[in-house]
Amino acid sequence: ENINAKIVIVGSGIAGISAAVELTAAGFTNVQILEATGRSGGRIKTGDNVVEIGANWIHGPSEENPVFCLARRYGLLDPEALTPENQAMEVGGHPPWMTCLEILEEKKWADADKATRSLGFSVVSNLLKGECCVNGTHSLDEVGLGAFSLYKTLPGLDCTFPKGYEGLIQNLLSELPSDTVKYNCPVRCIEWNNTETESPVIVECEDGDRMTADHVIVTVSLGYLKKHHSTLFRPPLPLHKLHSIQRQGFGTNNKIFVEFDSAWWDADCEVMHFLWEDENSLVDKTLDLQSSWIKKLFGFTVLKPTERYGHLLCGWIAGHESEYMETLSDQEVTQAVTQLIRRFTGNPILTPKRVLRSQWFHNPWTCGSYSFPGTGCSSQDLKNLAEPLPTTGPQPLQVLFAGEATHPCFYSTVHGALLTGQREADRLLSHYSSTSTNHVLSK
Numbered sequence: 001e002n003i004n005a006k007i008v009i010v011g012s013g014i015a016g017i018s019a020a021v022e023l024t025a026a027g028f029t030n031v032q033i034l035e036a037t038g039r040s041g042g043r044i045k046t047g048d049n050v051v052e053i054g055a056n057w058i059h060g061p062s063e064e065n066p067v068f069c070l071a072r073r074y075g076l077l078d079p080e081a082l083t084p085e086n087q088a089m090e091v092g093g094h095p096p097w098m099t100c101l102e103i104l105e106e107k108k109w110a111d112a113d114k115a116t117r118s119l120g121f122s123v124v125s126n127l128l129k130g131e132c133c134v135n136g137t138h139s140l141d142e143v144g145l146g147a148f149s150l151y152k153t154l155p156g157l158d159c160t161f162p163k164g165y166e167g168l169i170q171n172l173l174s175e176l177p178s179d180t181v182k183y184n185c186p187v188r189c190i191e192w193n194n195t196e197t198e199s200p201v202i203v204e205c206e207d208g209d210r211m212t213a214d215h216v217i218v219t220v221s222l223g224y225l226k227k228h229h230s231t232l233f234r235p236p237l238p239l240h241k242l243h244s245i246q247r248q249g250f251g252t253n254n255k256i257f258v259e260f261d262s263a264w265w266d267a268d269c270e271v272m273h274f275l276w277e278d279e280n281s282l283v284d285k286t287l288d289l290q291s292s293w294i295k296k297l298f299g300f301t302v303l304k305p306t307e308r309y310g311h312l313l314c315g316w317i318a319g320h321e322s323e324y325m326e327t328l329s330d331q332e333v334t335q336a337v338t339q340l341i342r343r344f345t346g347n348p349i350l351t352p353k354r355v356l357r358s359q360w361f362h363n364p365w366t367c368g369s370y371s372f373p374g375t376g377c378s379s380q381d382l383k384n385l386a387e388p389l390p391t392t393g394p395q396p397l398q399v400l401f402a403g404e405a406t407h408p409c410f411y412s413t414v415h416g417a418l419l420t421g422q423r424e425a426d427r428l429l430s431h432y433s434s435t436s437t438n439h440v441l442s443k
């Protein structure tokens, strides 16, 4: 059955694309994605040498994970990732915290000499920096513990896409009519509740182009919403929704890739952590960013296999220091990273061949990396973020909301984002199936 309702989707990331695929497959014939940039994928972005600038892993690759199922269907995974053993692996939580708890164990702690205590603090401080990267936050003080427990992990040992995460995007796009996505078309304003036009929503693009729609699915990042909500919606968002947008956290996690001609680390090395002797208190001091931003980098992971990546390290850095790093020139970042590596190895001539960093905070269409539950944020806030406008009345569901930050337990992930696109498509589907049932009944 064909459904003619005009649907506009703002954003061609995984949430927008999954909504379009679902709607198109269900018979909606008038689906248009408007994308601000010249490419699809948003925070899924693969660079040269299969380097992932954005999302890296399938978190919890097992049957319940729709990204895993799609990647398997499209033949995008290594054989190891498909094994039942890999899918059954329960990683749960963060193993380094065991070390952390052991260090802090009361008796050991009380008996420890000054140097051991100081080392203990340096280790904990480093683990906290890593945890800031996982959460995409400046400091764990900004993360609400109540909502933190909402995040759900799935079984399966995290795996990557050997040919790049963007393969998933390309495969999904091939399921859509070729003109579904309009590129370089930033949406400036969504006017809803219009009574003069036949369709209740008018979408205005940056170039002044205006189009009407029956429903608009907004998939822009939470960072973008926080910054632009007041101009993006006319009339403005209801206060309860706005407050939830403000309460939910959105921060920065960036990667710094560093390539060498040959490996100076052991063949079995997977991750290197940098511990600083002077970090013997866990208080977040506002340091001189210019001279000490690099200390926020918790360490490097070694990209494997070498045949695929060469001798490549990936550094991780979150928070304000990460945002400051984005403002530096390539040369300044290279210099800071080179100094760091020389200092920690004691080798004064180690020189990277190439350095490449992500800049998610200054990307005007993302404004950061991903969401985290802010302090004071509850599961009700997550519900409010996903709530469509309006929910009732003669013309409900004019503006719908999808995107990673709107998932109640898989926020900050690709599978979470994908499921939210499907959720909003399903919402429209059931709306139309119930309205058509009404027609049948009223005949």
Ligand code: 6YU
Pocket: 010, 011, 012, 013, 014, 015, 016, 034, 035, 036, 037, 040, 041, 042, 043, 044, 053, 054, 055, 056, 057, 058, 059, 134, 135, 151, 185, 186, 187, 188, 219, 220, 221, 224, 253, 254, 255, 358, 360, 365, 366, 368, 369, 370, 402, 403, 404, 405, 411, 412, 413, 414, 415, 417
């Ligand atoms: C995952 C991973 N991963 C690393 C880094 C980043 C992210 N994620 P999009 O932004 O993609 O799409 C919106 C589109 O809208 C976009 O194309 C815009 O250009 C467009 N747009 C904006 N404004 C517009 C306008 N006005 N008009 C028109 N268009 C407009 N996820 O599963 N595995 O390894 C990582 C990682 C550096 C930046 C990640 C990872 C997050 C995902 O990338 C992200 O959720 C989705 O791609 C978002 O898709 P979307 O469609 O919603 O938006 C315990 C506990 C705590 C909880 N956290 C633990 C989980 C850890 C999360 N891990 C992440 C880690 C890494 C390394």
